[in-house]
Amino acid sequence: MDRVIIIGAGQAGGQAAASLRQQTYKGEILLFGDEPHPPYQRPLLSKQYLSSEEEQERIFLRAEAFYLKHKITLRLGESIEKISPNVNSVTTSTGEQIRYRDLILALGSRPRTLTIPGSDLRGIHYLRTLDHVDVIKSEMLAGKKLVIIGGGYIGLEVASVAVKIGLDVLIIETEDRILKRVTTEEMSAFYHQLHVDRGVQICLNTSIASFSGQENLEGVVCGDKVVPADMVIVGIGIVPNTKLAQAAGIACDNGISTDEYCRTSIDNIYAAGDCTHHPNPILGRRLRLESVPNAMEQAKVAASNILGKNKAYAAVPWFWSDQYEHKLQMVGFSTDGQEQCLRGDKAAKTFAIYYFRDQRLVAVDAVNAPADFAAGRQFYDRRFDLKKLSNIDIDIKDCLMDDQIDH
Numbered sequence: 400m401d402r403v404i405i406i407g408a409g410q411a412g413g414q415a416a417a418s419l420r421q422q423t424y425k426g427e428i429l430l431f432g433d434e435p436h437p438p439y440q441r442p443l444l445s446k447q448y449l450s451s452e453e454e455q456e457r458i459f460l461r462a463e464a465f466y467l468k469h470k471i472t473l474r475l476g477e478s479i480e481k482i483s484p485n486v487n488s489v490t491t492s493t494g495e496q497i498r499y500r501d502l503i504l505a506l507g508s509r510p511r512t513l514t515i516p517g518s519d520l521r522g523i524h525y526l527r528t529l530d531h532v533d534v535i536k537s538e539m540l541a542g543k544k545l546v547i548i549g550g551g552y553i554g555l556e557v558a559s560v561a562v563k564i565g566l567d568v569l570i571i572e573t574e575d576r577i578l579k580r581v582t583t584e585e586m587s588a589f590y591h592q593l594h595v596d597r598g599v600q601i602c603l604n605t606s607i608a609s610f611s612g613q614e615n616l617e618g619v620v621c622g623d624k625v626v627p628a629d630m631v632i633v634g635i636g637i638v639p640n641t642k643l644a645q646a647a648g649i650a651c652d653n654g655i656s657t658d659e660y661c662r663t664s665i666d667n668i669y670a671a672g673d674c675t676h677h678p679n680p681i682l683g684r685r686l687r688l689e690s691v692p693n694a695m696e697q698a699k700v701a702a703s704n705i706l707g708k709n710k711a712y713a714a715v716p717w718f719w720s721d722q723y724e725h726k727l728q729m730v731g732f733s734t735d736g737q738e739q740c741l742r743g744d745k746a747a748k749t750f751a752i753y754y755f756r757d758q759r760l761v762a763v764d765a766v767n768a769p770a771d772f773a774a775g776r777q778f779y780d781r782r783f784d785l786k787k788l789s790n791i792d793i794d795i796k797d798c799l800m801d802d803q804i805d806h
Contacts, residue, residue, distance in 0.1 A: 400498055401426030403705060404489055406479045406643070407505030408432025410441060411672030411694035413460045415503050418702035420469040426500065428471045431491075435476040436529055437463060442691055444532045445556040446721045450563070451536070455529070482647035484665045501705045504655060504663070504670040505698065506640035508689065513548070513633055517610030517620075523631045526553060538630050541565030546619050546626060548607060549634035550577030552720045555590060557632055558599050559722040569600040569626065571619065576603060583733050585752065586764055589745060590722070597723065637689060639674040652676055654687040659711040661701040669705065671697035680713045681780070682731075688716055715779045717772075730775030731762030740785045743768055751775075758782050770795065 403419060405412045408430055416430050432438070438460040447453040466473055474491075481490040488498045510525040512518070524535050539545070543566050547554045550572035562568045570577070576587040591601060602621070611618040611625055618625040639654040650656040650664035654676030661669045661677070672694035676687045696714055703710040720727045725748060733739075736754025743750030743766075751771030754762040759782055763775030774795045787798040 400500060402497075402499050403428050403501045403503065404497065404499040405430045405503045405505055406489070407507055407672070407674075408434065408436075408438050408473070408475060409505060409507045409672065409694070410438060410460065410691055411507070411698045412503070412505035413438025414695045414698035415505060415671060415702050416471045417461065417465075417469070418699045419705065420471065422702055422706050422708075424702070424706060429474055429497065430466075430471055431474045431477050431479055433476070433478050434528055434530070437461070437466065437473060437475065439529060440691075441527075442719075444529065445526055445553050446560070448529075449526075449532055449536060449539075449557065450560045458529075479643065482643060482649075482668075484647055484649075484668065487667065500667065502668045503698075503701050503705075504644055504649075504668065504674065505672050505694075506643060506655070506670075506674040508637040508639045508673040510633065511636045511638055513607070513635070515607060515609050517612060517616075520610050520612045520616040521614055522612075522616030522629065523610065523633065525633050526557065527637075535630075535632065539564055539566060543567070543629040544627050545569070546571060546628040546631045547634060548619075548631060549636070550574070550579075550601065550603075551581065551634055551636065552578070553634040554632070555594065555722055556720060557634065558594055559597070562594075562597050562599055563723070568598070569602065569628075570594070571602045571605050571607060571621065571626075573606050574603065577601065581734070582764065583736075583739070583752070583754075585739075586733065589766070593722065593725070593748075637673070639676075639687060641674060644670070644674075659713065660704045660709070661697050661712060662704065669701040671701045677712065679716070680711075681715055682735075686716075690716055690718055692717055715776060717776060725767055726769075728765045728769065728772035729763070730765075730772060730779065731760075733762045733764055735761040738785075740783070740788050742771060742788055743791055753783065753785075753788060755783070755785075 439458045443458045478492045479489045488496050510527050545561050545566045545568050547570045550570050558568050578587045609620045619628050641651040644655045645651050655670040655674050657670050657675050657677045678685050700710050700712040718729045733754050737756045740753045749767045751765040751768045759780050765772040782800040783798045787793045
């Protein structure tokens with residue numbers, strides 16, 4: 400019996416299936432997904448798909464003909480209820496038991512939810528799936544009052560779309576600045592002003608007590624104040640889907656624990672994507688990433704190792720966010736930096752901030768500056784002359800310091 404089962408038809412699951420075939424795996428591939436849709440590009444949901452710049456068929460990773468041609472069986476709208484590692488089998492929601500030789504867990508993550516009074520009112524949304532966004536799009540009409548709970552990247556991306564449509568947009572954030580968990584004060588201040596200039600209201604240091612209304616949402620209760628709202632979008636983070644793995648006895652810790660080969664604690668079971676907690680030898684620590692590049696690369700590594708290629712996963716994390724006409728591209732984690740250097744012009748909204756620790760580059764935040772983003776990926780962990788780097792008339796490569804410290 401030569402069969403790989405992939406649980407999760409997101410970007411990691413879809414890439415794993417494709418990579419197995421691209422690397423000449425000849426056995427059977429079954430790809431299970433809870434949603435009725437083939438694998439699609441989830442980041443576009445809060446960006447181009449929400450704004451209707453992209454049609455639905457354009458966000459799918461591959462056409463259905465690809466799966467037919469490569470004999471990848473899509474089991475969409477089906478969930479796996481149990482993994483039995485002792486007999487190498489899974490049990491579907493209909494009770495069907497299916498054996499596997501190798502198993503890939505691409506379980507992804509789910510939105511962190513609110514359980515405060517009124518959370519079940521009609522008009523409160525979470526943005527995670529294609530179907531979620533279709534409902535949100537049908538309700539996002541000009542003139543409506545939209546409250547976004549959470550000032551992270553998802554919330555800001557939704558705000559940038561909604562305000563252009565003509566909604567009255569308010570962001571409520573419990574912290575003292577937006578993006579506090581993921582970036583520096585300087586970047587938070589830049590994006591705060593960007594949104595305020597476009598007409599978005601932002602309330603900081605504000606907690607939500609409850610939602611008001613009978614069956615339909617009418618308002619958001621913050622202390623003794625009720626903020627009128629026609630609809631709410633909650634964006635307060637995501638949590639990894641580990642329940643299925645834990646029930647099977649697979650080690651989990653802030654995600655499914657893997658080694659650098661995407662192997663879990665149980666033989667012949669691999670994991671990839673948002674659900675994994677994995678080592679990063681470049682950063683020198685374990686971490687869990689909510690990142691498309693990570694999902695795709697881990698999927699490729701898992702496929703390679705199923706085929707016996709002994710490939711390790713090691714990559715510098717990178718991310719992006721589209722807000723209005725501006726593209727933010729990030730390499731590494733700015734919070735790792737001890738000092739920073741500005742290159743470009745923030746007033747012109749074309750700049751990058753380079754972050755350093757022990758004189759070595761650990762992150763770059765590039766706004767409408769693709770060359771700086773590319774430099775961040777190419778020259779990660781290198782040393783720069785910061786005086787030269789701050790001068791945009793000097794080529795980035797000429798800012799590198801020749802002497803390299805071994806460590």
